[in-house]
Amino acid sequence: MIAVSVRRVAVLGGHGKTGRAVCAALADRSLDAVPLGRSDWPDLAGAVAECDAAYVIAPNLHPDEPAYVGSALTALAAAGVGRVVHHSVASPYAPAMPHHVGKAISEDLVRRSGLSWTILQPGAYLQNLDLSGPLDLPYSADVRFGFLDLADLGRAAAVVLTEDGHEGATYELATRVATVRELAAEAGVPVRRVADPGTHPWLSAMFAYYDDHGLPVGTRVLEALLGRP
Ligand SMILES: NC(=O)c1ccc[n+]([C@@H]2O[C@H](COP(=O)([O-])OP(=O)(O)OC[C@H]3O[C@@H](n4cnc5c(N)ncnc54)[C@H](OP(=O)(O)O)[C@@H]3O)[C@@H](O)[C@H]2O)c1
Numbered sequence: 033m034i035a036v037s038v039r040r041v042a043v044l045g046g047h048g049k050t051g052r053a054v055c056a057a058l059a060d061r062s063l064d065a066v067p068l069g070r071s072d073w074p075d076l077a078g079a080v081a082e083c084d085a086a087y088v089i090a091p092n093l094h095p096d097e098p099a100y101v102g103s104a105l106t107a108l109a110a111a112g113v114g115r116v117v118h119h120s121v122a123s124p125y126a127p128a129m130p131h132h133v134g135k136a137i138s139e140d141l142v143r144r145s146g147l148s149w150t151i152l153q154p155g156a157y158l159q160n161l162d163l164s165g166p167l168d169l170p171y172s173a174d175v176r177f178g179f180l181d182l183a184d185l186g187r188a189a190a191v192v193l194t195e196d197g198h199e200g201a202t203y204e205l206a207t208r209v210a211t212v213r214e215l216a217a218e219a220g221v222p223v224r225r226v227a228d229p230g231t232h233p234w235l236s237a238m239f240a241y242y243d244d245h246g247l248p249v250g251t252r253v254l255e256a257l258l259g260r261p
């Protein structure tokens with residue numbers, strides 16, 4: 033059933049690759065998407081005031097994600113925007129990965145915000161892998177991931193934002209389960225193990241975790257949300 037009251041959706045972090053996918057899916061449903069970024073932060077309550085709902089995306093590797101999410105929730109409440117969908121990650125409480133823990137803490141803030149909330153926990157994006165040529169990978173190519181297509185993320189976001197029955201729900205999302213070696217073989221490109229480039233300590237921690245465990249996510253929740261296998 034469509035919740036017709038949601039016509040205009042603020043997408044915090046809406047200019048990034050995640051936000052663009054969410055805005056595109058909302059536009060496909062003829063809804064108004066309002067992408068917001070850093071320049072809107074000083075008066076976030078004002079920027080979201082005309083919106084019926086918000087999709088909250090934290091920037092990649094934000095140094096204090098709970099503070100970012102907490103400010104967003106405060107602004108939504110102040111502006112009277114009662115509906116929020118929060119973009120988290122699969123396996124947020126993974127203490128070996130500091131940026132995942134920031135998302136676990138943020139989820140708790142969302143659940144205790146007093147707003148009507150839904151939390152999406154996406155697997156690693158398929159679009160993270162550039163399969164147009166040889167792939168250099170700083171973790172094992174043979175561990176399993178639940179990979180999520182960003183277009184599917186957008187579709188799922190639009191469903192939970194506009195249809196009834198998703199309040200208070202937390203959904204893990206993956207389009208397909210695979211190893212990187214399997215995806216590279218399908219694309220016909222070689223995959224080569226390389227050293228961690230050491231660009232950010234949280235990414236190094238993530239590569240070490242992936243190396244041992246991958247990031248498994250099942251596909252059935254997304255199938256149910258989108259109504260297709
Ligand atoms: N990559 C994956 O596989 C994956 C999987 C699951 C979850 N995630 C999560 O998805 C989220 C979004 O990733 P992304 O790559 O789409 O995001 P992103 O491009 O890093 O950031 C999105 C937007 O956030 C805004 N922004 C940056 N710094 C800000 C600040 N200090 N205050 C307010 N806004 C700020 C920017 O908007 P403006 O330029 O307009 O200012 C930017 O376009 C991350 O939290 C990531 O952990 C990613």
